[in-house]
Structures are given as structure tokens and as C-alpha cells.
Amino acid sequence: MSKSKPKSNIETILLPVDGSDVSFKAAEYAIEIAKMANARIIVIHAIGIPMYITAYGGPILLPSYYENAKKSSEEWMGRIAETAKQENIDLKKEVIVDVVSIVDAIIAYAKKQDVDLIVIGTTGKTALKKFLLGSVAHGVVMHAHCPVLVVR
Amino acid sequence: MTINKILLPIDGSEASFKTAKYATALANQINASVIILHVITVPDFPRYLKSIDAYYEEVKKEVENWFDMIADFWQSRNLKIKTKIVTGVFSVVESIVEVADKENVNIIVIGSRGRSQFKKLLLGSVTNGVVTHAKCPVLVVK
Numbered sequence: 001m002s003k004s005k006p007k008s009n010i011e012t013i014l015l016p017v018d019g020s021d022v023s024f025k026a027a028e029y030a031i032e033i034a035k036m037a038n039a040r041i042i043v044i045h046a047i048g049i050p051m052y053i054t055a056y057g058g059p060i061l062l063p064s065y066y067e068n069a070k071k072s073s074e075e076w077m078g079r080i081a082e083t084a085k086q087e088n089i090d091l092k093k094e095v096i097v098d099v100v101s102i103v104d105a106i107i108a109y110a111k112k113q114d115v116d117l118i119v120i121g122t123t124g125k126t127a128l129k130k131f132l133l134g135s136v137a138h139g140v141v142m143h144a145h146c147p148v149l150v151v152r
Numbered sequence: 153m154t155i156n157k158i159l160l161p162i163d164g165s166e167a168s169f170k171t172a173k174y175a176t177a178l179a180n181q182i183n184a185s186v187i188i189l190h191v192i193t194v195p196d197f198p199r200y201l202k203s204i205d206a207y208y209e210e211v212k213k214e215v216e217n218w219f220d221m222i223a224d225f226w227q228s229r230n231l232k233i234k235t236k237i238v239t240g241v242f243s244v245v246e247s248i249v250e251v252a253d254k255e256n257v258n259i260i261v262i263g264s265r266g267r268s269q270f271k272k273l274l275l276g277s278v279t280n281g282v283v284t285h286a287k288c289p290v291l292v293v294k
Binding site (some may be wrong): 009010028029032033034036037046117133142144145146147148149150152 | 153154155164174178181182191215259264275282283284286289290291292293294
């Protein structure tokens with residue numbers, strides 16, 4: 001394979017997004033670094049099992065729920081892909097459904113793909129101002145195998 | 153948006169030298185300049201009967217040694233590096249965040265753990281504070 005390289009050589013960047021404003025900002029940084037470092041980007045959106053599925057008892061069908069969630073993610077993931085394309089950056093989109101823990105899903109994916117850097121937004125959709133650091137970002141910083149860039 | 157200025161806080165630990173290596177290689181890869189920072193807090197107890205300034209001077213000498221060690225990583229490269237020592241503060245986190253702000257850096261690169269090598273602690277207290285309070289993005293290196 002490749003000859004021995006310094007650890008900080010960034011070839012693959014993992015960009016977990018959830019459609020929030022901060023995740024678009026994270027995307028800007030990922031694209032900038034990818035541009036400078038000549039790296040590729042994998043955008044990932046993890047969709048967890050909805051909490052209310054049992055709480056409301058209604059016959060919400062999981063497959064259709066995931067289908068809808070996937071469809072709505074296509075639009076904004078496409079926007080990120082478009083920006084990357086303009087900068088000539090190799091970008092792959094990935095949606096993972098049915099995850100119990102978003103943090104687990106992200107760090108497991110990062111390890112499997114052997115990414116060199118994860119770029120993630122501080123707070124996601126639960127934009128409570130009090131939470132200076134969201135639970136997902138915090139979990140990823142703590143458990144990831146590689147360096148993590150936390151963007152706010 | 154551009155990333156051309158990196159702040160690298162170090163504490164002299166083995167881990168912070170590893171982080172320095174990473175940061176200088178990254179700076180080289182993305183063409184950024186680096187500010188290496190060490191913060192010396194007010195000592196918890198009077199270590200010497202000498203003046204506190206004498207204490208700071210002594211620590212500064214040690215810190216200059218660290219800077220020299222890190223210099224080996226970048227001397228072969230064409231990097232723009234600045235070093236900075238802040239003394240007499242009470243909070244390391246606050247100092248780092250302030251310097252980042254004043255110097256207008258684009259990102260802070262910091263190790264996940266510094267001097268406290270307590271393995272169960274996945275994220276050191278300083279790093280945790282910097283990630284939480286910094287106004288710019290923070291790159292946490294393992």
C-alpha cells in the first residue's frame with residue numbers, strides 16, 4: 001500500500017450531518033480541509049429508532065418512517081455534495097438507518113472506513129443554547145479512534 | 153472560509169508533543185501558520201521564598217526547552233511558527249480561549265489528554281473546557 005506517512009496526513013474525512021445549521025458549517029470546514037489536503041469526504045447521516053414509536057402506540061411503520069427520513073435527508077445532503085463537486089472533491093453519501101446509538105454508529109463507521117479525521121458540529125437538532133456541547137459531538141470526541149474537529 | 157492560523161496549546165506532556173507533531177504536519181498539509189502556546193497559572197502554594205517572578209522565569213526556561221524540542225518537527229519544513237507564554241492566570245481554559253480570540257486563529261489543535269494520564273478519563277479537563285467554550289472549531293487529537 002502507501003509508504004509510511006505521517007499520521008496527520010488526511011486522506012479521508014468523515015462528516016456526520018443531521019441537517020442542522022451547525023452541521024452545514026461543519027461541512028464548510030470539511031470541504032475546506034479536503035480542498036487543502038486533497039482528501040475525500042464521506043457524508044454520513046444516521047437515523048435512530050424514533051422514540052415515540054411505542055409511546056403513541058399508533059401504527060407507524062418503521063420502513064416508511066425511514067423512507068421519509070431518507071428522502072428528506074437527500075435534499076440537504078445533496079446541497080453539501082453540490083458544494084464539494086464545485087471544489088472537485090471526491091464525496092460519498094451514506095445514510096444509516098435503524099441505529100440505537102448515533103455515537104456508536106458514527107465511531108464504528110469511522111473505524112470500519114479507517115477515516116483520518118471526523119468533522120462534526122457541536123450541537124445538532126436539539127439546539128438548546130445551554131448545551132454548549134451536544135451529546136453526539138461529546139460522545140464522538142471521547143470515543144473516536146481518530147482526531148475530531150468540533151465545529152460551532 | 154480559510155484555515156490559515158492554528159493555535160497549539162501545549163503542557164509539556166508526552167501527549168502534547170505528539171499533538172504538536174500532528175499539528176505541524178497538518179499545518180504543512182493545509183498551508184497554515186501555527187502559534188504554540190503554554191499557559192503558566194499562579195502556583196497553588198508559594199513554592200519558593202523567592203519572588204513569584206523568579207518562579208515564572210524558571211518555568212519559562214523549561215517551556216523554552218519544549219518549544220525547542222517541537223522546533224525539530226518543523227525546521228525541515230517551511231512553516232510560520234510563533235511561540236507564546238502566558239503567565240499569572242488562574243484558568244488555563246480561559247487563557248487558551250482568550251488567546252485564540254485575540255490572535256484570530258481559525259482552529260485550535262489540542263490533545264485529548266494532557267498531563268493527567270488517568271486512562272479512564274477519556275477527555276482531559278482542559279481539553280473539555282476548550283472544546284466547550286472556544287469560539288472557533290477545536291481539533292481534538294488522540
